Amino acid sequence: MICPSCEGIGVIFLPFSPKIKTLPCTRCNGLKEVPEEMKVWMENGELLKSRRIDKRFTLRKAAKFLNIDVTELSNMERGVIEPNLNIQYYLIKVITQ
Numbered sequence: 780m781i782c783p784s785c786e787g788i789g790v791i792f793l794p795f796s797p798k799i800k801t802l803p804c805t806r807c808n809g810l811k812e813v814p815e816e817m818k819v820w821m822e823n824g825e826l827l828k829s830r831r832i833d834k835r836f837t838l839r840k841a842a843k844f845l846n847i848d849v850t851e852l853s854n855m856e857r858g859v860i861e862p863n864l865n866i867q868y869y870l871i872k873v874i875t876q
Contacts (some may be wrong), residue, residue, distance in 0.1 A: 780813050782807035821858025828856040
């Protein structure tokens with residue numbers, strides 16, 4: 780699957796630098812493609828995020844409740860890492876009440 784972050788070019792552009800600068804894409808590590816299972820991670824992450832926001836949970840509040848780092852939860856919601864099934868279950872359970 781073509782990387783959705785860099786759109787298959789392998790780099791991201793730094794928008795606020797005086798000169799045009801690029802960095803290797805952090806999602807695909809410059810490889811231009813991501814594993815197919817990452818698509819599922821991104822879909823699950825979007826669902827978790829939308830439910831969290833609908834219930835007015837901040838990212839920090841949800842991470843604290845789940846006893847995980849804010850960065851880890853953010854990465855799960857963005858599909859950068861595979862969402863832990865226990866985290867998904869508890870977050871959905873709490874947020875859907």
